[in-house]
Amino acid sequence: MSCRRGALIVLEGVDRAGKTTQCHKLVQALQQSGRAAEMMRFPDRTTKIGKLISSYLEKKSNLEDHTVHLLFSANRWEMVPLIKQKLEQGINLVVDRYAFSGVAFTSAKPGFSLEWCMNPDVGLPKPDLVMFLQLNPNMAANRGEYGIERYETSAFQRTVHQRFEQLMQDSSVNWKVIDAARTIEEVHKDIKLLSEDIISLAENQPVGELWR
Numbered sequence: 001m002s003c004r005r006g007a008l009i010v011l012e013g014v015d016r017a018g019k020t021t022q023c024h025k026l027v028q029a030l031q032q033s034g035r036a037a038e039m040m041r042f043p044d045r046t047t048k049i050g051k052l053i054s055s056y057l058e059k060k061s062n063l064e065d066h067t068v069h070l071l072f073s074a075n076r077w078e079m080v081p082l083i084k085q086k087l088e089q090g091i092n093l094v095v096d097r098y099a100f101s102g103v104a105f106t107s108a109k110p111g112f113s114l115e116w117c118m119n120p121d122v123g124l125p126k127p128d129l130v131m132f133l134q135l136n137p138n139m140a141a142n143r144g145e146y147g148i149e150r151y152e153t154s155a156f157q158r159t160v161h162q163r164f165e166q167l168m169q170d171s172s173v174n175w176k177v178i179d180a181a182r183t184i185e186e187v188h189k190d191i192k193l194l195s196e197d198i199i200s201l202a203e204n205q206p207v208g209e210l211w212r
C-alpha cells in the first residue's frame with residue numbers, strides 16, 4: 001500500500017517578517033495534531049556548499065555575484081533527493097526560504113533579470129503552498145536592528161520586497177499573502193489553517209516541478 005505523500009510548504013518574506021518563528025510553530029502544531037512534519041531551511045549552512053555561502057553572508061569571503069547565485073541554487077538541488085524521500089514517506093516539510101528568496105535577492109542586484117535568476121531553479125520540487133509574510137519596512141524596523149550580514153540594509157530589503165511582488169504575479173505558484181503585522185498567534189492561526197487544507201489536497205497529487 002502506498003502512503004499518502006507529505007506537502008511541501010514554504011514560508012517566504014523579507015527579513016524579520018517572522019518566517020523562522022512561524023515555521024517552528026507550524027511544525028509543532030502539525031506534530032501535535034498527529035501529522036508527521038519537519039522543518040528545513042535555505043540556505044542550509046551545514047553542507048560544503050552551505051559553508052561557502054555562510055562565509056559569504058558573514059562577509060568572511062567574497063564571491064562573484066553569478067557564482068554565489070548558482071551556489072544558493074546548488075544548495076537546494078543537493079537537498080532534492082532528501083526532500084523527495086521525506087515527501088514520499090508522508091512527512092510534511094515546512095521550509096524557511098526557497099528559490100523565491102534566491103531570485104528576489106540576486107535580482108535586487110544591478111544587472112540581474114528575474115528570468116536569469118529563475119533558470120537554475122527550474123524543475124525543483126514545486127511547493128504545494130508558498131506563504132508570503134507581508135510586513136512593511138517600518139514594522140520590520142520595529143522588530144530590532146538589522147544584523148551585520150550581507151544584504152541586511154533597509155535599501156536592499158526594499159528592492160528585495162519589490163522583486164517578491166513581481167514573483168507573486170506568477171499564477172503557476174500557489175502564493176498566499178499573510179498579514180504578518182499581527183500577533184504571532186494570529187499569524188500562526190492563518191498559516192496552520194492554510195497548511196492543513198493544502199496537506200489534504202496534496203496527498204492525492206504528484207509533486208510538481210517549479211517554473212516548468
Ligand code: ADP
Binds near residue numbers: 016144180184
Ligand atoms: P525572519 O525569520 O523572517 O527573519 P524571525 O522569526 O526570526 O523572522 O523574527 C524576527 C524577530 O521578530 C524575532 O525577534 C521574533 O521574535 C519577532 N517576531 C516574529 N514574529 C513577530 C510578530 N508577529 N510580532 C512581533 N514580533 C515578532
Ligand code: 2DT
Binds near residue numbers: 099
Ligand atoms: P537567513 O539564513 O537569515 O534566512 O539569511 N538568500 C537566501 C539568497 O540570497 N539566496 C537564496 O537562495 C536564499 C535561500 C537571504 C540568508 C540570507 O541569504 C539570502 C538572506
